[in-house]
Structure formats: C-alpha cells, structure tokens
Amino acid sequence: MDSLLPLAVAVPLVAAAGISALNPLFGHRRRVLDAVAILTAAAVTGLLVVIMLSTADGQRVYWFAGFTPSHGVALGIDFAVDQLNSGLATLTATLVTAALVFSWRYFERVSTYYHALMLVFLAGMVGFCLTGDIFNLFVFFELMGVAAYALTAYRPEERGPLQGALNFAITNSVGAYLSLSGIGLIYGRTGALNMAQIGQAITGHRPDGLVVVAFVLILMGLLTKASIVPFHFWLADAHAVAPTPVCVLFSGVMVELGLYGIARVYWSMFGAGLGHRDAITAVLLALGIATAVVGALFCFRQRHLKRLLAFSTINHAGLFLIGIALLTPLGLTGAAVYVIGHGLIKAALFLSVGIVLHRLGSVNETFLHGRGRGLPVTGVVFVLAALALADLPPFALYLGAGWIGQSGDARELHWITAVIMTTSVLVGAAVLRVAGGVFYGLGDPPSEDPQMAEEASEETSETDEAKSRTPLSMIVPPAVLVAAALAVGLLPQLGDLVQDGAVRFQDQAAYNATVLVGAHIAHPTALLGPEDTSVTTTDVVTGVGTAVASLVLALMALYWRRLPVLRRGFEPGAGLVRPIRRFQSGVVNDYVTWMVVGLACIGGALAFAIR
C-alpha cells in the first residue's frame, strides 16, 4: 500500500518525459497528446483518492530506496502522508484533470510543451504536498515554479506574458533562495533535513536566534508563493496573462500550497520548538488581515476579469492564513474546507471566463457589458459560482468561513468573523457585478477606463477568433466543479472528518513517532483540542447575510449613477488611481523592494517577540 505513494509523483513525470520524447511521432496528432495528458491526470487523481482513503486510520510513510530510519535517525527521504496533505493533493489532481479537459477544445493550436509542462506542474505540486523532507520540499517548490513560469509565458510574443512571467519568476526565485538559506541554517544547527528529525532536535530547547532566523527565512518563499501582503504583487500580473486553464491551477491550488507549506513547516518542525507563542499568532493574523483587505479592495476596483479573480484569490489567501494562524484544529479545519470549496469554485469561475474569452474575444468588463446574453448556461454557472464565492450556503465555502470565525470566537478574537464577512462581501459583490453586467446587461455600462481597456484588449490571441458556440468539453468542467462544491458542502460529518485530520496534522509528537520510529498513533492529540463542528444557525445566517449583502452591493455598483445621493459625473475613488498605480506598479524592482521590507518587518517582529 505504502509503495503507491511515490507513484503519484512518478506517473506524471514519466508521462511528461514520454510526451516530450515521442514528440516527433505524435507532435502533429494533437488528440493523442490531449488524451494521454487527461488520462494521466485522471489516473493520478484516482491514485490519490485511494491514498487519501488509506490515511483514515493513521499516517502513511514511504522511505525512498528503503532507507528507513535506524535508531530514530532519518537518513533517507520520505513521503509522509496524512488526511490533509493527501486531500490537498487530490484537489490538485482533480483541478489539473478539469483544466486539461477544458483545454481539449480551448486552444486552436497547442504545442507539446503545454501537456508536458502541465504534467510536470502536477508532479511538482503533488510532491510538494506529500514530502516529509525540507530540502525535498524546496526542490518540488522549484519544480512547480519552473513549470509555472514557463506556462505563464505560454504566449511569449506579447508584452503582458513576458512581464507576468518575469515578475513571477524573479519574485518567487528570490523567495525560494531565502527559504534555501533558512534550510541551510537549520541543517547547520540540527544536522538533519527530515522535518520530523529537525522538529525533534529543536524541541525542548529555548529557541535561539539561529532557529528564529531560519524559521523566518524558510517562511519567505512560502509567503511569496501564498501571495501574502507584501509578497503578493506577482500574482495578479501572472494570472492576467497565463492561459485560462493554467490560471485555474494557479488560483485553485498553487497559492494554497504555499499556505500548506507554512502550516507544514510550522507544525512539523518549528511549532513545539518555538513554544506556540501568541506572538506567532499575532504576526500571522496581521499578515492575513492585511492580505484579505488589500485583495478585496483591489478586486472590487478591477475591470479586467482575470485580474479581478486574481485579487479575489489574494483576499482568500489572507482568510486561509487567518485560519492557520489561530493554531486551533477548528481553525485549520475551516481553512482546509475553505481551500477545497474555493479551489473548486475559483476554477469554475476561471473556466467560465475562459468561455467568455473564447466566445466573445475579450476579458474587459466594460467592453463585455451585456454581450454575454447569448451564453445562458455559462451565465448560470458563473452566477452560482459567484454566489458560492460570497459564502452562500450550502456551497462548501460558508462552512470554512463559519468554522474559522467560531474558532476565533473561542480564542476571544471576535472581530475575525467581521473581517471575513466584510472582505467576502466586497469580493462577492465584484464577481456578482460582473455576472449581472456581462451576462444579463444589468445596470449602466461602466465608464471606459483607458488604461484597463488597453490592458484587456491585448488579451485576444489565446483563441484565434470569437466562436459561435461553446463546445461541451468547455462547459461541462465548470458545471461539474460547481456541483462538486455543492456536494462537499452537503457532505455529512465533513467537519468531524477534516478535524480528525487537522488534529493529526497538529500533533507534532505523533508525527515524529510515526516518521522516525514507525509507531502507529491511533489517537493523536492537538495542542488546543478539537471543538464542536456542528453547523450552527449562526453559520447559515452569516453565510446568507454575506451573500445578500454582496448582491445588494453588486446592484449598487451597477446602478450607482441612478442613486439620488450621487451626481452624474462623479467617479468614486478617482483620486486613488495614482497611489494605487504606484503601489501595484507592475515593475519587479518594486516588488522585490517590498519583499525585503516584508522580510525585515516579519523578522524584526518575530525576533523581538520570541527572544
């Protein structure tokens, strides 16, 4: 059974190599490539479901080449799989499958590299989820990074893709090298690269400066991947230009993998050693709130549909970080369920935007106003997904939001629910405004913003020209994903199942024992104890309230010119355009400056607090 674990990474890698090697034979037979890629991704999904089900009674560990630990000292490299990371890997493989099915008819011409890169990307992401070795984590981080940079610049003949890919690659590489420095330092201190071994070595001592510095440095790469303010700038540039099926993976899982990395590094290595101080919660909460607020505000003012969805992802990354920062099993449960729901729904939204681009040849909300009336099915899928994104029950997202809020209440942080609600209303309203304006022609056409019109008009050559009908292979994936988000939300016992996984994830002693001496821990215990996961009336009311408020705000955004209090000719937020342009400047030099500032602030805060 355990020997299945490496297959989840090996299968897509071998398939990618095979596709590249056989390119001369099959290069012109595109359907063969499509079919091989889809079948590989589907097989990996099935494999990961089997692995996920097998973790229900405990963690699974696989040692490469049979290098099992001797006398509790890890020499080899291991995959350590529990409910949460196998669940995240399954979500990854599912979205890759959906994106590849969507690509069947989406691209006019497609080169071999697309399929090979998608499969390498899949292998990198799955490996990142499953590995139990910190250097291996870095290697998979870079593997998925390189595949992602190349996919971003899939159309290198345009300005935008080059800008997006360069910004993405340089910021993420700087983050990765800072992480690697942290890994080098912690290896110097502990002589180990296995996460369990490192955790065991630094537990029980007073944390010294070196451990804190290593922790902060390792966080840098993960925070960049997770697009946490002030490391988030690359995300919108990369999302705006990557092919739409690739955006599905960037938003749906890659960003979330950064957050998973933070949780993994914290709970498997540093948590016990640093003593689970309140200061760590405070720093991560501050980052999460800043990210949620910045993402929501930028999302609401966007007219470029892909960038709008990208900023919504930044908002959600902040909310997930808040759930992780609480350090409770229920907070982590909420974040995990939120990630599943968000991944499915955001993928459906991006795929719907892909259909709009395919049919109407634009992603500019202003241009598209009312032109989506001929896309009734896409419209319905988009509206449902938009409502789900605004936490409407019974889609899975409201459960995640509700549990993070409940867990915040239990830790006397009552304002967390307010933060989640306000930012979700802004994001939900932005997406619903698009839905109403584009697909139903509601409200007045928005006034033309020349800068954004220019940006969005270059976004046309992904599909050659506007098509007259939507192929079934393009509309089925988003519809199925929305249905899946609904099904997850209705799953009985979902909270208890995920919280079991969260408790195991947070029991560092059990993780160490399972990995290093092969012990079977039937009943792990978390630091702060599990909480009640029943769905309360408050959760449902909060969810419905958020959705209704989003709808109202969306209608106000569509009809604001007719509101009696506002005069014609008044543009809300017109004075903010310049500072916003200077903040999100689109130049990588500024982004790296912000990263250095972020490193100094986070490092300073943690060093001061943990000392």
Place this chain on the structure above:
Amino acid sequence: MSIFPFVVVAWVCAVGLYGIITSRHLVHQIVCLIVVQSSTYILLLGVGYKTGAVAPYFYDIPLNTPAVDPVVQALALTDVVVEAAVTALLLAFAVQAHKRFGTLDPEELRQFQG
C-alpha cells in the same frame, strides 16, 4: 567554525538584492538573481566546512579521518541544477523581450499597472 563565511553570505545576498531592486536591464537583473543564489552556495558549503578536514572520499584514507560534510555539497549541487533551469528560462524570456519589443527595461515591458 568562524563567523566570517556567514558575513560573506549576508553581504553577497544583500548585494544581489540591491542589484535586482535598482537594475533597469533584464540581463543585469537576472545576473543579480544568480548573485543572490550564489550566497546560498557559500552558506551551504560554510555550514559543512571543518578546518583541517579532507574531502569526503574514503577510498585510501582511514575511516575515522575528519572530512567535510558531503550532504551540503550534494545540496549545493542540486541548487546549481535548479539555478541552471531557472536562469535559462529567464534569459529566454529576456531574449524574447528584446526580439519582439527591442527593449530590456522592465518598465518599458510593462502592460499591467494598478
């Protein structure tokens, strides 16, 4: 082990970051990224270094001879491979930018802002 290699690491890393931040030329910027990465090689090798130790080949020397840590050397080697991939890709982007738009200035390549 002296503190000196780590001072060099911090200095090389800072110099590389300063270069990335101030550069107006993509190729220069990419080379600065390599400089940042070079600091990680020094760090890794510095972590595993032992004064007076030999290279870790136990072919014709006694098994208890002090040797430098071979693990960090393996890590540095992997790091070099990663760097080669990333750098090649980035330079390919720079070549494309120059071919299509005749510029290597990140600001002139900008399409999105705000």
